Amino acid sequence: MKIFTYLHYFFYVGFNWNFRIAITIINQEIKGEKKYTIDTTGADELKKLYKQGIDISHATMYMPISYLLLEEIFRQLSFATKKHFLDIGCGKGRAMCVAAYNGYKNITGIDFSKQFCEDATNNLKHTQRKFPAINYHVTTVDAMNYEIPATVDCIFLFNPFDVVIMSAVVYNILESARMYPREIIVAYANPLYEELFLEEGFTEIFHTKEMKYLEAAILKLPALL
Incomplete structure (x- = not known):
């Protein structure tokens, strides 16, 4: 039952952050999961991936962005x-x-997690029932080696990895922008390495921070001529 998932997540957030924010987040989780009819609540420290021999040294644990911040x-x-x-x-x-x-x-x-990609695909299948016109594609791949598609104009990040991988991601974004000039927006939640973007010509056009942990920035890269 999903109630156990919510309880586990509540105590995880409570012990690792504080119980005041845990109450707020769990209320959002229950409302958000119902509103969007998906199953994304929970925390995963990637131990199963480690046991499978997958390098998780540059990755951060799985926690979904709060619905309040995402919306x-x-x-x-x-x-x-x-x-x-x-x-x-x-x-x-x-x-x-x-x-x-x-x-x-x-x-x-x-x-880089095959299981997460399968879970994401299942959630998108539910979403497509409400929005049949969407085209979605989920791929298991290392972000460091991923070539940004020419049509991408909005990129979302929720602090998924450390500075080593993030530096490569910024490079990949810039390469795509040079090859296919266009404006690119990056929505970056928990923006620990925002400076990497700013140093390469991105401009912060929005920033918010609430309850210490709920932080996001929106960055814009103009079309490179």
Whole structure:
């Protein structure tokens, strides 16, 4: 039963952050999962991947972005062209599903966990029942080696890995922007390495931080001529 998932997640957030924020987040989780009819709640420290011999040294644990913060990001993205949404480190697909509710029809997600990609695909199948026109693709791949599609105009990140991989991701984004000049928006939750983007010509156009842990920035890269 999902109640046990919520309880486990509540205590996980409570012990690792604090119980005040845990109450807020669990209320959001219950409402959000019901609203979007998906299953993305939970925390995963990637121990199973480690036992499978997969290098997790540059990865961060799985925790979904809070629905409150995610919905605020999409409110701020109302101006976007909405051609192609890419979630790098997509986990179980929460951001991709919410993107569909916000008008994105071409949606791509990548993650180095095959299980997460399968979970994301299942959640997107549910979402597609409400939005039959969406085209989605989820791939199991290392973000360091991923070539950003030419049509992507919005990229989502929720602190999925450390500075080593993030540096490579920034490089990959810039390479795509040089090869196919266009404006690119990056929605970056828990933006620990935002400076990497700013140093390469991105401009912060929105920033929010609440309850210490709920933080996000929206960055814009103009078309490179």
